[in-house]
Amino acid sequence: MKVAIVHYWLVTMRGGEKVLEELCKLYPQADIFTLVLDEGTLSPILRKHKITTSFLQSIPGSRKHYQKLLPLMPFALEQLDVTDYDLVISSESGPAKGIVTRPDALHICYCHSPMRYIWDHYHVYRRELGLASRFVFSLVAPLLRMWDVTTAARVDAFVSNSMHVSRRIARVYGRLSTVIYPPVAVEDFEPANKIEDYYLCAGQIVTYKRVDLAVQAFTRMGKPLVVIGDGPHLEPLRRVAGPSVKFLGRCDFATLKHHLSHCRALVFPGEEDFGILPVEAMASGRPVIAYGAGGALESMGDEGAGVFFTDQSVDGLVDAVRRFEARFDEFDPSRIRKRAQRFSSARFRREMSAFVEAELARKRNTFRQPEWNEIEAHEDSSNTLVLTHDERV
Incomplete structure (x- = not known):
């Protein structure tokens, strides 16, 4: 069986790329198809695979400014030729599910989220553009939405990375999906013997992550906060942060792992589709103070693994930190870690493999030719041929 995996772009190694690694295992x-590739970011697992890029790869600066090429992405994606492949798995967060497959191939879309730029975060993304770019994007976005919705029909079966995303797929595409939570390398993390006196906020520093809430809240309280990550809003946050807030910038895995296991708690103030970082903190035995929306509600479950706040504001976060500290001794690291183990990489591979096999069997049954004895059994008295639904091609 020839397998193609279509991933929107390969310029970093974050949650979506971790899913890609597990699919490659x-x-x-499998051969990989992607719009834009930065070879310097590839993991050893991905380097083993043949990778085909689109014509966007040849545009100067595309690896750094790929998001600005969004209007061209549908054209670039549809020119990638996967007609030789029997199984196509698209990894969707940017344009990927719109790939054109042959009719008898099975196309499964693992959807991290419908494209945020044109749906949930459209107005946030638009506000951050320059005047000329904002005008062009306002004209192009409605066309991109139409393309995005219509290409959902090219997918045989959707897999969503959370119930939160499953509901979004139903609303945007009108399609049902099966939830298979993304893989988390929980075995790479472990609880520490000693907890240090600081809170941690980590991740890409962009608007929707709401790192600004953490910086302002801990500046107001004068409590120690370590911020790990980089992004366009890092410097503005440095300017408003008080002396209790420490910025480490982009760090290696060993540094992140150390801080996850030694912090009092991870602060997670944004709304994520799933959110791998809270699970990594839980695998380290540490509780999470999270905004009570999106994937965090599913990964954390009840408040046995941390504290939620529903008012996404500085006041709401300050109140959550105080409630957490009042309950600090209640949080059991072993119990928290046990919950994180539900999201292991082995579990993802097992569930994804079973799903693909079931869909392959269904596809084979749909496209098989009926046997002659079945045809005779369905002939009525006037010799009119009547086929069941499963026998129609």
């Missing part, structure tokens, strides 16, 4: 013979 499931299908070591």
Whole structure:
């Protein structure tokens, strides 16, 4: 069986790329197709695979400014030729599910989220553009939405990375999806023997992550906060931060792992589709102070693994920190870690493999030719041929 995995772009190694790695472990013979590639970011697992890029790769600066090429992405994606492949798995967060497959191939879309730029975060993204770019994007976005919705029909089966995203797929595409939570390398994390006196906020520093709430709240309280990550809003946050807030910038995995296991709690103030970082903190035995929306509600469950706040504001976060500190001794690291183990990489591979096999069987049954004895059994008295639904091609 020839397998193609279509990933929107390969310029970093974050949650979506971790899913891609696990898919490559499931299908070591798979070829990868992507819009834009930065070879310097590839993991050893991905380097083993043949990777085909689109014409966007040849545009100067595309690896750094790929998001500005969004209007061209549908054209670039549809020119990638996967007609030789029997199984196509698209990894969707940017344009990926719109790939054109042959009719008898099975196309499964693992959807991290419908494109945020044109749906949930459209107005946030638009506000951050320059005047000329904002005008062009306002004209192009409605066309991109139409393309995005219509290309949902090219997918045989959707897999969503959370119930939160499943509801979004139903609303945007009118399609049902099966929830298979993304893989988290929980075995790479472990609780520390000693907890240090600081809170941690980590991740890409962009608007929707709401790192600004953490910086302002801990500046107001004068409590120690360590911020790990980089992004366009890092410097403005440095300017408003008080002396209790420490910025480490982009760090290696060992530094992140150390801080996750030694912090009092992870502060997670944004709304995520799933959110791998809270699970990594839980795998380290540490509780999470999270905004009570999106994937965090599913990964954390009840408040046995941390504290939620529903008012996404500085006051709401300050109140959550105070409630957390009043309950600090109640949080059991072993119990928290046990919950994180539900999201292991092995579990993802097992569930994804079973789903693909079931869909392959369904596809084969749909496209099989009926046997002659079945045809005769369905002939009525006037010799009119009547086929069941499963026998129609």
